[in-house]
Amino acid sequence: MTLEERLNAVKRDNEILLNMGPQHPSTHGVIRFIVRSDGEIMVEALPVVGYLHRGIEKLAEMTPYAGFIPYTDRVDYLAAMFCNHAFVMGVERLLGIEVPRRAEYLRVIASELNRIASHLISLGSMAMDIGAFTPFLHGIRERELINDITEMLCGARLTYNYMRIGGVSNDINDKILKKISDFLDRFLPGFIEEFNRLITYNEILVKRCVNIGTISSEEAINFGLVGPNLRASGVKWDLRKNMPYSVYPEFKFEVPVGEGFRGSVGDSYDRFVVRVKEMEESAKIIRQAISSIPDGEIMAKVPKRIKPPAGEVYSAVESARGELGYHIISDGLENPYRCKIRTGSFSAMKAIHIKSQGCFIADLVVLIASMDIVAPEIDR
Amino acid sequence: MSFSEYYNNIKNSVVSIFEGMAVTFSWMLRRPHTVQYPDRVEPSRPIVQQRFRGLLEVDLNICTGCLACQRTCPIGVIMIEVSKGAERYITRFDIEAGKCMYCGLCVEACPTGAIRHTGEFAFSVGDIRKLVLHFVNEPVKPYKPVKDAEPPAGKEVGSIVREIVNRRREGYTQYIPPAVPEVSSKGDKEST
Amino acid sequence: MLELSDRIIEYFGLSHQYSLIVIVVLFFVYGLFALTFGSLFAGITSWYERRIAGRMQSRIGPNRVGYQGFWQWLADGLKCWFKEDIIPRDTDSLLFRIAPYLVFTGVLCTFVVIPFSPSVVGSDMNVGIVYIIAITALVVAGILMAGWSSNSKWTLLGGIRSTAQMISYEIPVALSLIVVIIPAGTLSLQKIIISQGGAPYNWYIFHNPAAFVAFFVYFIAALAEGNRTPFDLPEAESELVAGYNTEYSGMRFLFFLFAEWMNLYVIGGIATALFLGGWRIPGVSYEVQSASIWLEFLGFIIYLIKALILVNVIIWLRWTLPRLRIDQLMIMCYKYLLPISILLIVISIIFTILYELFPLLGVVVRVLLFLTSLLILGYFSYRVYYNIKNFPDKVYLKWMI
Numbered sequence: 001m002t003l004e005e006r007l008n009a010v011k012r013d014n015e016i017l018l019n020m021g022p023q024h025p026s027t028h029g030v031i032r033f034i035v036r037s038d039g040e041i042m043v044e045a046l047p048v049v050g051y052l053h054r055g056i057e058k059l060a061e062m063t064p065y066a067g068f069i070p071y072t073d074r075v076d077y078l079a080a081m082f083c084n085h086a087f088v089m090g091v092e093r094l095l096g097i098e099v100p101r102r103a104e105y106l107r108v109i110a111s112e113l114n115r116i117a118s119h120l121i122s123l124g125s126m127a128m129d130i131g132a133f134t135p136f137l138h139g140i141r142e143r144e145l146i147n148d149i150t151e152m153l154c155g156a157r158l159t160y161n162y163m164r165i166g167g168v169s170n171d172i173n174d175k176i177l178k179k180i181s182d183f184l185d186r187f188l189p190g191f192i193e194e195f196n197r198l199i200t201y202n203e204i205l206v207k208r209c210v211n212i213g214t215i216s217s218e219e220a221i222n223f224g225l226v227g228p229n230l231r232a233s234g235v236k237w238d239l240r241k242n243m244p245y246s247v248y249p250e251f252k253f254e255v256p257v258g259e260g261f262r263g264s265v266g267d268s269y270d271r272f273v274v275r276v277k278e279m280e281e282s283a284k285i286i287r288q289a290i291s292s293i294p295d296g297e298i299m300a301k302v303p304k305r306i307k308p309p310a311g312e313v314y315s316a317v318e319s320a321r322g323e324l325g326y327h328i329i330s331d332g333l334e335n336p337y338r339c340k341i342r343t344g345s346f347s348a349m350k351a352i353h354i355k356s357q358g359c360f361i362a363d364l365v366v367l368i369a370s371m372d373i374v375a376p377e378i379d380r
Numbered sequence: 381m382s383f384s385e386y387y388n389n390i391k392n393s394v395v396s397i398f399e400g401m402a403v404t405f406s407w408m409l410r411r412p413h414t415v416q417y418p419d420r421v422e423p424s425r426p427i428v429q430q431r432f433r434g435l436l437e438v439d440l441n442i443c444t445g446c447l448a449c450q451r452t453c454p455i456g457v458i459m460i461e462v463s464k465g466a467e468r469y470i471t472r473f474d475i476e477a478g479k480c481m482y483c484g485l486c487v488e489a490c491p492t493g494a495i496r497h498t499g500e501f502a503f504s505v506g507d508i509r510k511l512v513l514h515f516v517n518e519p520v521k522p523y524k525p526v527k528d529a530e531p532p533a534g535k536e537v538g539s540i541v542r543e544i545v546n547r548r549r550e551g552y553t554q555y556i557p558p559a560v561p562e563v564s565s566k567g568d569k570e571s572t
Numbered sequence: 573m574l575e576l577s578d579r580i581i582e583y584f585g586l587s588h589q590y591s592l593i594v595i596v597v598l599f600f601v602y603g604l605f606a607l608t609f610g611s612l613f614a615g616i617t618s619w620y621e622r623r624i625a626g627r628m629q630s631r632i633g634p635n636r637v638g639y640q641g642f643w644q645w646l647a648d649g650l651k652c653w654f655k656e657d658i659i660p661r662d663t664d665s666l667l668f669r670i671a672p673y674l675v676f677t678g679v680l681c682t683f684v685v686i687p688f689s690p691s692v693v694g695s696d697m698n699v700g701i702v703y704i705i706a707i708t709a710l711v712v713a714g715i716l717m718a719g720w721s722s723n724s725k726w727t728l729l730g731g732i733r734s735t736a737q738m739i740s741y742e743i744p745v746a747l748s749l750i751v752v753i754i755p756a757g758t759l760s761l762q763k764i765i766i767s768q769g770g771a772p773y774n775w776y777i778f779h780n781p782a783a784f785v786a787f788f789v790y791f792i793a794a795l796a797e798g799n800r801t802p803f804d805l806p807e808a809e810s811e812l813v814a815g816y817n818t819e820y821s822g823m824r825f826l827f828f829l830f831a832e833w834m835n836l837y838v839i840g841g842i843a844t845a846l847f848l849g850g851w852r853i854p855g856v857s858y859e860v861q862s863a864s865i866w867l868e869f870l871g872f873i874i875y876l877i878k879a880l881i882l883v884n885v886i887i888w889l890r891w892t893l894p895r896l897r898i899d900q901l902m903i904m905c906y907k908y909l910l911p912i913s914i915l916l917i918v919i920s921i922i923f924t925i926l927y928e929l930f931p932l933l934g935v936v937v938r939v940l941l942f943l944t945s946l947l948i949l950g951y952f953s954y955r956v957y958y959n960i961k962n963f964p965d966k967v968y969l970k971w972m973i
Contacts, residue, residue: 016725039729040898067454070483131801131895134404137629141413148429155433155497161483169488170431190963197959198403203393204802204894362805362897390908397893402952404628404892406959411968414631 003048007034014038018361022051028125028368029375031349037361045356045364047349053379060339065091065306066165068339073159075324075341076377078121081107081114082319084163087339089245090315090328091165094308102296103167104247109180109289110153110162111317112282116187117146118320119275119282126272126369127199130208135199142191145183152176165306167299177290184290188283192276200276209272210263213355213367220266223354224347227322229371232258232274233266239318251288253281268370275372307334321345321372341380345373428499433482435500436475437541438515441532443494445470445522449486455479458486458495462522463560469519472557477503478511492525498538505548513544518558576691602694606683614833615645617883624884625891655822663819664721671718672820672827678710679831679838686841687762689851689872690862700761701753704842705746708797711831712738715806718828719816730815733898734806737796740905744793747913751786751920752776752846755927761842765850766858775849778941779934780923782916787847789913791882794843796901798835801890805898836886840879851875 007017020033030051036043056075060068072087073080085107092099099107120143124136147157154162154170162168199205215225220233230237238255240248256277258270310332316325322344329338348371356364417427428434445468450458457480461472486495505511523532577594586594619634619642626633634641659668682704684694697703712735719731755776756764768775777787796803807815817828844850851871853861861867896904927934960967 018725063454067452067485070454070481070485127894131804132893133625134407134629134891137631138407141630144413151429151432153431155429155431155484156482159481159483161485169484186964194403194959194963197399198892199400199894201396202400202894203389203396204896206392207900208894208897360897360899386908398952399955400892401888402955403959404888406956407630408624408627409956409960409967409969410630410965412627412630412632413965416632416635 003034003046007036007046010036015043020045020364028373029378031373031375031378033364033368035361035364040360042356042359042361042364045353047353049349049375050379052375054376056380057339057341060336062335064334065308065336068336069163069165070159070161073161074376075380076319076321076343076374077158078374079114079118079320079324080158080160081111081162082317082324084160085111085246086315086317086319086324086326087328088163088165089317090313090326091306091308093313093315094311094328094330095165095302095306097166097300097302099167099300100297101247101294103298103300105289105293106168106172106298107163108247108251109172109286109293110150110160110168112286112289113146113149113180114160115282115320116279117143119279122320122369122372123195123199123272123275126366126372127205129365129369130205132199132202132205135195138191138195138198142187145186149176149179149183152179164299164302166302167297169299171298172293177293180286181290184283184287188280192280196276200273205272206262206269208362209269209366209370210267212268212359212363213352213370214264215266215351215355217266220351223351225322225351226344226347227319227372228271228274228278229322229344229348229351231256232270234258239316239323243316245315245317251285253285256281268366271370271372305334307332316342319344321374321377343377343380345371345375345377348373349378426499428501431497432499432501433484433497435477435498435503435541435545436480436482436486436495436513437498437538438473438475438495439535439540440470440473440494440515440520441535442492442523443470443473443520444492444525446491448489448491449495452485452489454483454485455481461557463519465560468522469560470516470522471519471560473515475513475515476511477513478508492523494523496537498541500538500541500545503545503548507552510548510552512555513541514555515540516557519560579691599694602692606694607680610680610683610834610837611830613837614830615649617833617836617887618648618829619645621887621890624887628888628891649826652822652826657824658819658821660723660819662723664723667717667721668819669824671714671721672824672831674714674717675711675831676714676827678708678714679834681707681710682838682842685761686838687765687845687850688875689868690762690858691868692872693762696760696762698758698760698763701746701749701759701846704838705742705749708742709739715816718820722816722819724819727816727818730806730818734799734816737799737803737806737898737901740902741793741796741909744789744905744909744913745797747910747917748786748790748793749842749846751782751913751916752779754917754920755779755783755924761845761850765845765852768849768852770849770852770854770856772849772854773938773942775847777847778938778945780920780927780937781941782919782923783847784941784945786913786916786920787843789909789916790843790847791839793905793909794839795886795889796905798832798839800832800836800886802893802895803901805895805901836883837879839886840882841875843882844875844878848878850878 015036015038018035018037020035022030022032032048032051034046034048036045054074056071059071063071069084069087072083075083120139124139127133127135150160150162151157153172153176154160162170215223215229215233217234220230220235225233226237234257236255236257239245240253241255256274258265258274260267260270261273262269308330310330312327312329314325314327316323323342324344325342327338327340327342328336331337352364352367352371352373356367359367445460445462447460447462450456450460457476459472459474459476460470463469463471482497484497487493487497490496503511574595577591577598580594580598581588581591622644623633623635623641634644637643637647659665685697685700685703687693687696715738716731716735719727719729719734722728722731752764753759756767758764758767764776772778776783778784799807807817817825820828851861851874852858853867853871853874856867861871923937
């Protein structure tokens, strides 16, 4: 039976079947929702994914390890540094290479800048879906400054291809450091406070987001949610603290956890505020990192043709959307045998399906936006 | 709802809307961040940064014909043909600018720096076949690197590809790579 | 209008039997004037709104078509005019075609009562305010027709939501206007303006505290009537479709948009006439003003400026606030605005009676309210200054960039 036949079988007489089709104005990408509702209150919203499948995991089996890194950029283009980092970390573990400290610091700086950029877009889109168009454009304006910084650093503004197996590709100099520190002086606390006054404390946004899609901590763990979605439900789990990697143990930062700021723990407003607080924490990490970059090489000694010994590794990174993991199986040849990517948005789809029962259609938009899903991450 | 909830709703709404309106009004008084392109961009200031990964170009004076860039490209955008025989000539060096993903792996693999990114990014054409950049017009001898010497300074970065970009409105004809000149195997004995 | 016709007859020296013809011609001219004014205003507001929205979002709005993009609205209008007039096959064809005209007429007919200057008014009815509330019910009928006849689930939902919103919010509009009618004693708009004074503390908004709050209640309720953010759920873009005007294209679609922008002026115009003193000039009495042409023209300009300031505030609100959900909209109308406006009527009655007994109290309360409002404006300027101080981007006041 096709999907439509199955849905028509369970549809009752007073329900209508609406199609939030693959193209819709909420900009989260190409996902389709089939909504069964009786006018205003929804019975269920079934997500249909797969419209953006590009076969990245299959392409990995035909590309050498060093050449696969630009593909990993496109898994989640808003947080591309994290995708690079996770893959490169996995291959380094297979090869047993140690990355020089300067390269690790550069990786952390680039990753945290990317986290700020990704959160700016996600918060802006959530505000835009609710109707406030201005915070999105303010966020884009700040993100342009980050794009300028990454353009100076690695040459590209969206798909960075910055990390290499054994280090990073370009070095940092004083001009870039000064630009980063100017940006941080402007961003924290000036921009964050203004953003809060504009939209985070706005009563209409609070009333739209509070008690929508409340996910308790057990439910969140059962759904398999990760990242800010999980932390907003009260679970204090951050890969940078619980399973540390790279040089994160050397930095002092907090992990914001949702505590029901205006409503219940784990609702959409918590997810909004947790992301704002995470941006502040990232800015603090970058400040600490800039002031103490060690000297040294930016690339370790790596063989020309990378052929890791046979084995498998799972390496995960705390990306802007949660845990981004790569399971790489190598069989000693130049191309990986299998490269499976685990993303946070995929688990969020089921959470949306379950949590959308019983809320308004307008709330569905808020729920989707607050889970911060990007379509390319769901179907790679 | 209780009276205090009612009163708090009204008070929070009024205060937060007031603050929000003050923020937007203050932004109305400031200078817009956008710059009208290409009218108001100052011509002396470069639009892109120095490390920007724009269109690729090849300076064939420095190219050694090692095919490292062709091997490293994950997509297979670079097409090099080197004639076999007594003397090697590079007869074809095509880069498909439409397929390229501007990742920069080829630039890192090149030993002499012949292939490099430029700052050009404006290259719109009417025919997709024109998106392929042909860099070889006549067969070129590859550069033989002298030990412990710097490669010669090539042309200015960007000048080669800018010529191609500026000529893009000319008609498209099928590109035929040039033929290798005949070389007799007896060496270069001068004949009368 | 009748005085104007009398003056024209005296000026040209015609006999009085032509007075009917003169009146009919005057009505026709006034109708054309209102149509032109409304349409021009709607078009120019669309350009103005996009420029203001751009500056608030740290970008430039349209500035290509003509000097600073001024002909953008003309370009958009021409483009829509030349579009194909698509009428879907399964629609109720007659209702589909009539709906935009009903909406447009409903908004345009309110221009009959809005006074532009002491003697330029379509018809100074002695039930002016009731006429306004009644004629805007045509808009409701038009939207319902549009939503139903488009033969689509989404438009039906949007149309019904919009209808429910508009008929609910008519009640706070009417009730908050009554707060001002009580001290004025008349329903006709011209006479209400005449009974106010010219100087700011003589306006009805500072007449008693109830009128002060009633201004904001009227403003919010009129925004909801006009389907503007924060109440534009029926026509929201990101709630998937554009509501009741999804299936419309070309000029029919433009009629809906025209009606929405014209409605901005109507909101501003009525609020100015009732609360902010209309075309009164400070220090000039009505007789002096209506006698001289230049003072009438000045009154027209003053009225325009006050209404445009309010239009600015509406545009500003649109680009700052998110939108309310439909049930929150209804809660706000029936649980907040309606009880508050009834309470305000009672308070206004009490204050009016007190002012008859103690005239000095009237002056004291007026001055106090005027000073309070100046304080609020001052606090607002302080918050704007605080914003500018805390962020490195500096002030840049060139409006045209």
